[in-house]
Structures are given as C-alpha cells and as structure tokens.
Amino acid sequence: MKDITLSAAVRQNLLTLQSTADLMSGVQNKLATGMKVNSALDNPNSFFTASGLNSRASDLSTLLNDMGQSLQTIKAADKGIQTITDLVETAKAKANQALQTQSQYERKTFAQQYNALLEQIEDIAKDSSYKGKNLLAGDGNDLTTIFNEDSTSKLKIEAVDYTDTSLSTGLNLSDLAEGEGSATSFQLEGGKNTFTLTDADGQALNSSSLLASASGISTTNTLTLNEGTTTAVITGSTLAVTAGTTVQDLLDTIESVPGVRAEFDEGTGQVTVYSNEDIALQNDVSTTAQLVSVNATAFATTSDTLIDSGSFDVGDTLTLTDGNGYELGSYEIDEESTVNDLVNYINDFRGVSAEFNTSTGRIAIESETDLALTSDNVDFAAENYTADSDGVTISALSDSGFATDNDINRVIDRLNNGLSTLRSQASEFGTNLSTVEIRQDYTKTMINTLQEGAGLLTLADTNEEGANLLALQTRQQLASTSLSFASQADQTVLSLF
Template sequence: MPDIVLSSAVRDNLLSLKQTADLQSITQTRLATGLKVNTALDNPNSYFTAQSLNDRASDLSNLLDNMGQAVQTIRAADKGITSITKLVESAKAIANQALQTSSEYERKLFTSQYNDLLEQIEDMARDSSYKGKNLLAGAGNELEVIFNEDSTSNLTVNPVDFTDTSLDDGLNLDDLDAGGTGTSSFNLFSGTTSISLSGLQASSNLTDLADWATGNIVSITDSSGTTNLTVGTDITTVQDYVDALNDLNGVHATFDEATDSITITSGLDNPLYISKDNTGGGAATDGGDTGGTTTTMTVSPLSSTATLVSSGGFQAGDTITITDGNGFEPASLEIDEETTVSDLVTFINNVKGLDATFSGGSISLIGEVSFDISSSNSDFNRTTLGSTTGIVSLTAAPSEFKSDTDIDRTLQAINAALDELRNAARSMGTALSTVEIRTDFTQNLINTLEVGAGHLTIADMNEEGANMLALQTRQQLSSTALSLANQADQSVLSLFG
C-alpha cells in the first residue's frame, strides 16, 4: 500500500524470499515431472526440437506395429510352404512306390492316394492366411510393408498361388485320372454224347466198319459252321478220329476200348451235330456205326456245384491264370477233378479289383482295371467251333499310373514343383529377413530419437535435488535476514518505552 513505507533492507529480503520461492516452484516441478523443459516457455528451442524427435519416434512406433504384423504374415506363408513341401515329398514317395509294383490295381490305388494329397496341399495353402492376408493364395494378397514415416521406404512381398495345384505358374501338378471300371462275362456250358464203333480198337482202321469207306466225309456242325473230316485223308484210324475231335474248339474226346465208343464232352454254348455221309461207298451213319441218323449233343449251363471237368473246356491239371493290363499275374488256379464252378468264382473274387457273380451258367465280371482270364487248355471258353480265342478279356479305362512312362512323367512334374516351392521359400525367407532387419533398425532408431529428445528435456534429478536443498537453505537464511531487518526497524520503539 502506498501509505506504508518499508525499509530498503526489508524490501531486499522480501524480494530475495520471493525469488527463492519461484526457484523452488520451478525445481519442484522438475522433480515432479522429471523434465527440465516442460513447456515452450522453459526453453523454446529444446522443447520444439524434442517434440519433433518424439513425434517421429511415435510415427515409427506405429509403423513398427505394422512391421510386426507383416513378419507374422510372412511367417504364416513360410510355415505353409514348409508343410506343403512335405506333402509334395509324400506325393513323390507315392509315385516311387507305384513304380516299384507292376500291379495295375495297386497303381490305381496309388493314383487315388496321390490325388488326395493334392487336395490336402490346396487346403494347406488356403489355411496359411494371417489376419485376412494369404501370401499363398495368389493375386490380391500382395503385402506392402512401409519402413519410414513418409512411405518412401517400403517392401512389396508378391504372393504365389498354391490353392490350385494345377496352375502352370504354381505347382503345375494335375490330378491324375484314376481310370474307370470294365465289365465282361463268360458262359459255362456242358454237353456229353458218345459214338459207338463196335469191334474197333484205337489202332483200328475206320474202314473196318461195314458202313465206312475211304472218301466218306464226317461232318461236325454247330451254330458257327461245319468241320469236315475225310476218311483216308484226314482220319484213318480210330485214334485219328479221336485226335481230330480233340482238335475242335471247345470239345474233348476219349476212346474207351472196353465199350468200343468215343465219348465227347463239349463246353460249347450251342448243340453239336455229328454225321457221316456215304461219299465213295458205305452208308450214311451218325458218325459211328449206327446208320442213317445224326448224333446230336445238347448242352446246358453248369450249376454252381457242378465240377468244371464236366465241361469240355476244362480238364484236370489245367491252370487258370489271371493277368492285368500290365501283364502282372495276381493269381492262378490249378483245376482238379473236384474243382467246382463255385470254387472258380471264389478264386476270381480273391483277386483285388475284380469281382465275379454267377447266375444261369454265366460268370459276370466287374473289374477296376483291365484283366484277362486264360487257361493252359486251349478249349477254355471256346463257345463255338469257330471261336478265335478263349481268353476272357475285361477292358477298363487305365489310370495315369498304369505305365512306368506315366509315373516317370509325374515324377518329373513333382521335382519341378519342389523347385518351385524352394524358390518360394527363398523369396519368403528373404522378405522375412529384410522385414526383421528393418524392424530391429526401427526399434533402435526409435530408442535413439527418444534418448535424443530426453537429453533436451529430461532433468538431472541429482542436480535438481541439490538445487532444492540449496534453495531451502537460502529460504531459511532469507527468512532470518528479514527477521533481523524487522528487528532493526523495531529498535526505535524503545524510545517510547
């Protein structure tokens, strides 16, 4: 107040106390915040320089988070490539296993296993995404990683497409054709008849019979045509006659000297007619010594319990062989007197990839690959005298593992796919290494920026603590000095005592 006058000493001590209090306030703020520059008023140059450094560190910290997510995206793709490589190596192992067997059926099974692996590869590629980004799923999944705050430093990781193994610019592994199935059938018929040659032996001449003469023609007829045998030219003795009958397709003949008759067993599926004419003399007969008639042999389908040797297409000791389209022989069966139709069906059913059912004298076949059923007996499955072959053939569309050439071609494609996977792994590995290196660099740079900003603004706590003690001492001394100055002014009161 203007009416109150303080001495110079008091005023000086009051001013000193005020300045000390201001300095204490500043020091207390520095001790509380840890900063020697809290506002632009404290030190404009340091404040704004530190703020710029901290702003850049903050921007880089945001980029650092994105880099970390990019690392995980690349790692997900890299893990996917590693697993896909193992699956492709498994596919290669399957192809090599197929190469070790000649069985067409087993190779067909390997084809299915191979296709299953390709499907797993595609599923693996589709599952290798991270936060919606999949570097194994092709176009649209490019990954851009930004390394600095103005986006002038960046890396683009281009994706590959393994979600479709057949793509030419991917693995280029096509699904293999597993082939198809085929059907076939063959009939089992039987018929038996006999021709009497009274008084003859195997070595006897046929012309020893009263009705037989040189030049006579014996005719054997079925639905396919007629076979003629000329007496004296094609057949002379009884044994010649038997041999000629045995040479006919689907017919088996034997001569019994005890009964002086030829027994003929047929496996044909149609009747057989035998007769002899009287060309050159004699008289027409049934092919034996009975005149004026024809021997007719009817046939009927075998039952499941009938023995195979009851048909002219089988004899004891025959070997039935099954071979596939590669010539591989999965099974064979030796026929004996007791082997039945049911035994034959069971034998066929025991062959993997081949199924048989029997009904009405016919065996129906379904095969997953091609098969041939043949016999050491040329009469097997000769249904007519004019049959050109007795082999039962079942044709099925082959798989793409049928031949060694097919498998070798697939192995070449697999090796190329493995090279593609290794290239992709190297590319992903390089990108991953680059991003990780830049991540470490950015972390260190952020630390450098924050330390630099701290050098400009962070207070030295030891120094500020010492300042506070000094100011407290100074405050006490100023208070004492003020008290002394007041005492000097009060000394005048003693004059009024």
Template structure:
C-alpha cells in the same frame, strides 16, 4: 501500498525469498513431472526439438506395428510352404511306390492317393493366410511393408498361387486320371456223350469198322457251323479221329479201351450233332451216328450250377491253370483246377483278386473290373462257346489310370521335381523378405529408442540434480527467512525510543 515504506534490508530479503520461492516452484514442478522442459516457455529450442524427435518416434512406432504384422503374414506363408513341400514330397513317395509294383490295380490306388494329396495341398494353401492376407493365394494378396515415415523405403512381396495345383505359374501338378471300370463275362456249359467203335482200338483204322470206307465224311455241327472230317484224308486211324475231335473248340475227346468208345465232353453253349454220311463215290458205306450205330449222336449242353465240378465241362480238365493278368501283364493270381474244383470255387478265386468282382447266376459269370483284366487258361477249350470260336480269353478293357505305365509315372515324377524346385524358390524368396522385414524391425526399434533417448536428454530432468537443488533452496529459504527476521528486528529497535 505506497504509503508503507520498508527498509532496504527488508526489501532485499523479501526479494531473495521471492526468488527462492520461484526457484523452489520450478524445482518442485521438475520433480513432479520429471521434465526440466515442460513447455516452450521453459526452453523453446529444446522443447520443439524434443517434440520433433518424439513425433518421429511415434510415427515409427506405428510403422513398427505394421512391420510386426507383416512378419506374421510372411511366417504364415512360410509355414504353409513348408507343409506343402512335405505334402509334395509325400506325393513323390507315392509315385516312387507305384514304380515298385507292376500291378495296375495297385497303381490305380496310388493314383487316387496322389489326387487326394493334391486336394490337401490346395486346402493347405487356402489356409495359409493371416488377417485376410494370404501370400499363397495369388493376385490381390500383395504385401507392402513401409519402413519410414514418408514411404520412400518399402518392400513389396508378390504372392504365388498354390490354391490351384494345376496352374502353370504355380506347382503345375494336375490330377491324375484314375481310369474307369470294365465289364464282361463268360458262360459255363457242360454236356457229354460217346461214340461206340465196336472192336476197335486206338491204333485201328476207321475203315475196319463196318460201313466205313475211305472218302466218307464225319460231320460235327453246333447249329451255326459244321466241322468236316474226311476219312482217308483228315482221319485214318481211331487215334486220328480222337485227336481231330479233341482239336475242335470246346470239345474234349478221349478213348475208353474197355468200352471201345470215344468219350466226349463239351463246354459249348449249344448242342452238338455228329453223323457220318455215305461215300458218294466207289465203295460200300452207310450213314452212322459217327460211330458204329445208325442215326445221329447228339450231345446236349446245359448251364452249369454253382456246385458242379468244372471238369464236367469240355472247357476244363484236371491240371488246367486259370490265370488272371491285368493290363500291365501283371499276374495277381492263378488257380490250378483239380477234380474237386467247383464253379463256386472259380467265382470265389476271381473275387479274391483286388479290383475284380465276380458273380454267378444261371450259368453265367459276370465280371466287373476296376482296371483291365484278362482271364485265360492253358486249356485251349476255355471259353470257346462255338466250334468256330477263336481265342477264349475273357478280356475286360478299362480306361487306364495315369499311373498305368512306368513312363506315365516318370512323367509325374518330373512334374513333382519341378514343383519342389518351385516351392524351394518361393521359400527362399519368402525367407529373404522375412529376414529383411525382421532386420528393419530391429533397426526401427533401435532407432525409436535412440530418438526417445535424444528427446529425453533435451527435456527430462536429472532427479539427483533437482533433488539437490530442492535441498539447497530449502536451506536458502530458511536462511532468507532468518535474515528477514533480523532485518525486521533492526527496525523494531526504534520502538525502544518510545518506551
């Protein structure tokens, strides 16, 4: 409005008020935003420098999140290794326990437990991942941690593979063979008979018996083989005769002084016939039944029943000991036979042996062994089913477990110790990586804080200072308003001339 003329004093006061209003506006903005530099117009150098510092802090904050996730991935792997180490130590304890026993069956059970632990180790390794990254699961799980904005500072953590314990590059622990079962059995037969030697005693000569001369032969046959005893050569006295018969496989012989009889028992699974043939040479003799009577003595063998006492068979006598041993010559059990021991008792005894199962049917004992077993007796007639039978031991030959011998177990212990060394090495490696990432995380947090403080120093307003400025400006504004009023009053005094 060029036609209106203000005095210089008024104009000066108006300008002062305008400047004060501008400063008040600036101060109010700073108080409202907390910033003394809100845009590049306020202070280009401070604004862009602070923006650069805040941008870097933001970039590092994003990396800090990744570092935090990397720490959790490393911790998950470390937790997995710690637990796997405990399982491997448990496997070592199992192997050491196996060394404390010679029982092949118990060692087989330890081998089974060992394999179960290896399965748990593999499962543990598979479960040690975090957000899809598993440092215990091998290739494809490499962990890269970036520490700065341009990726020039980083750390790569290579994975191991414990999800398969057999890997040579991992734990190198293979499942143990647990062996296999074996079957066998034996028959229980019994039969009895007698040979009458009238008026003879154990010390008598056989030739004292009517019709017996030197050179005669006693023939004992079971249908598949024949034993021949020559009088004067193999047998001379009655006691010689008893001993020779008793020495035959599956035959028990004793002399009854009261009845003048040789009493015979058999455990063979076939009938026995006994005859004495005539001497073809000089001397008078006659064929007999192996005793004083004519004809043939036949001892009929039959299958035993569950309730029969064992001593009815020529394969058992009171005082015999039945012994069970395994493939390591460990003796899990033995049974002493007495007059009352039945077939059922024998079967129950064998069933009580861990790893051995026995059933009885139609005169036959069937055996199933989870490991190798030998059933034997101190009676040589046990399980000799023919006159020509050899060893009577009943053998069950099963495939052995990998814990059968001390050497097998020692070999496994060596592998376990190597696996523990591998786990400790991996734990140290992961621990170093974890420590590095945690240290860099702390450093990054501190650096972000430093950058943000530096940026704040450039653009953040001092509230105390701005508050004081606002108070001063308000006072100035009031004074300027008063001055303007006074200046206007000076101009208004002219009006008094027209009064």
C-alpha cells in the same frame, strides 16, 4: 493489504522468501516430471527440437508395428511352402512307388493317392494367410512393407498362386486320370455223353486200334460232327475212315472242334464226349445213324463241376493278367473244381469282382483296369464251335494317369520342376524375411536414438535438481531466520510502552 506498511528489511526478506519458494516449486516440478523442459516457455528451442524428434520416433514406432505384421505374413507363407514341399515330395514318392510295380490296379491306387495329395497342397496354400493376407493365394495378395515415414523406402513382395496346382505359373501339377473300369461276362455251359468202341467179338478197342474194326464202322464210312442235327456238319470235323484210320484219329477229330473234347478209357473202349453246344457224332451209313449225341445246357448252380464243360479239363491253368501283362494269379482245375471255386478265384483279387447268374449260366466280371482271364486250354470260352483265342477280356473305359512307365516318368519330371519352383520361392521369401528383420532391428535402434536425443534436450538431471532443492531449502531457512530478525527489530518500539 495496501494499508499495511512493512519495513524495508521485512519487505526485502519477504521477497527473498517468495523468490526461493518459486525456485523450489520449479525444481520440485522437474523432479516430479523428470523433465527440465515441460513446455515451450521453459526452453522454446529445446522443446520444439525434442518434439520433432519424438514425433519421428512415434511415426517409426507405428511402422515398426507394421513391419512386425509383415514378418508374420511372410512367416505364414514360408511355413506353407515348407509343408507344400513335403507334400510334393510325398507325391513324388507315390510316383516312384507306381514305377516299381506293373500292376495296373496298384498304379490306379497310387494315382488316386497322388490326386489326394494335390488337393491337400491346394488346401495348405489357401490356409497360409495371416490377417487376411496370403502370399500363396495369387492376385490381390501382394505385400508392401514401408520402412520410413515418407514411404520412400519400402519392400514389395509379390504373391504366388499355389491354390490351384495346375496353373502353369505355379506348380504346374495336374490331377491324374484315375481310370474307369468296365465289365463283361462269359457263358458256362456244357454236357457230356458216352459211346463204346468194340470189335465184332465185343472186345474193347484201344487208341491205336484200327477204327474200321469197330462194330458198325467200315472203310466206306465217313464220320462227321454235326451241330446237334443230322445235316449241319461242323467245318473241319469230317473223318473219312480208311484202312489205316485209328481210334486216336477219331479222338483227334473230335478234339479239333472248339468247345468240344473227348476222353478215352483204354480199358473199356469208352469215349466220353464233352461239348459246350449240342453236338452229334454222325455215321453216314444212315442219315439217322449217330454214334453219340450231346445236349448242352447252361450251368444252373454254383456247385456245377467245371469239367462237365468243353472249356475245362483236369490240369488246366487259368490265369488273370492286366493290361500291362502283370499276372494277378492263377488257378488249376481239378476234378472237383466248381463254378463257385472259379468265382471265388476271381474275387480274390483287388479291383476285380465276379458274380454267377444261375438264370443265364453266365459269370459277370467287373474290373477297374484292363483284364484278361485266359487258359492253357484252347477250348476255354469257346462258343458256337468258335475258338476264343484271347480268353475273356475286359478293356477299361479309361486308364489311370500312371498306366505306363512313360506316363509316370512325365509326372516325376513335373514334380521335380515343382520342387525346384518351391525351393526357389522359399529362398526368395527367406531373403524378404531377412530384409524385413534387418530393417526392423534398424528401426528399433533409430527410434531409441531419436528418443535419447529428445531426452538430452528435455530430461532433467535428478541429481543436480536434488542438490538444487537442498540448496533452496537451506536458503529458505536462512531467509525465514532473516525475516524473523527483521521483524524483531520492528518490535523494539513496544518496549517504550
């Protein structure tokens, strides 16, 4: 190429075209990239300044992502606290329900439901995690959110532990004793026999008749109730017959023995003696003289009639009550009441069950709470000629945590403290949430400011560069025309040939 000789005019126009092409290439690059400074060669000061601004914006963008994850962690904990608060309020409602009833069984049921709610509270606390971080799970779950690139501005949120409701540093709510029931049994037995009181003429005596007028009885006699034999006299059952002793006095003497009762027919003079144990009404005229004897046996079938025992009489009212004196229900004995009726009556109530053993004649009772089966008949459940003043009783092995009003009120106080703790913690988390959101918005604005500043230093003005390109295209066309003219001037020498 060095052997080719160009005229000065051609060479000048060619240089102009090359320069214009270089300028057009630069403008086209700016338009294509949108950047007026693409490297340090373009403008070192602007390039490195913009690079610093963009680097900081990038660092803040990374922190912005971390802030977003922190927000989600706090929101998860806040949702957990809201749900736990609802459950604690439900537990408080259960305690108030227990306070409205005196039934030990209902209170025991409410205590079980209360414990189930505490278990749910612990489960909710364990489930309130986000990406492995749980602000309701205590140690090792503190959350630190960094707000600037050198970590000098940050927020630390300390975790609380609600995964164990009994912790004194948490909700301080312990499971309640649910209580453990117990069992007992009582004997159903008895027998009956009759004798008739008539005078010497065979006329029936009535209750006001003098006892000495009865055939075979005189004022020299002493009547006793013996323990099924002719020798063992039951304490308090001796009746010395005097001139003023009446038939009613004899009936009262029989009735005075626990587990023994007498019925008298005024029309026939017949006395029916019912007894839970073997017994004999002895006349001391002879060591072998008995007015009547009763052989008692254990009831053997569920169809046995209750009034065949000394413990029951028509019109008796049986009552079931728990340890709080709460009456479960009552049952009135009639002439047709059977063992099965009594068992069904006991089984009618929740938390109580009864079963009759035909081999032993005993009714076994199980109860989840303290229980008493009583009767207005003083002979009820009497054994061995001894009265049972409190009926058939069961003392539960342990009471529920809602057994007494004081127990319930203590639980309610703890629940109120727990609610106060939850509300305070929810407020704290709410403040933390607002803080992170505010810093997140600020960081977004700061990133935009930095990127905008970097853009001012490096971004091309497309309108200006478009105008430049148009001007360069015009210049290129003019330079091409000028080059053509210069070339034509060199060609004039051809006209000589």
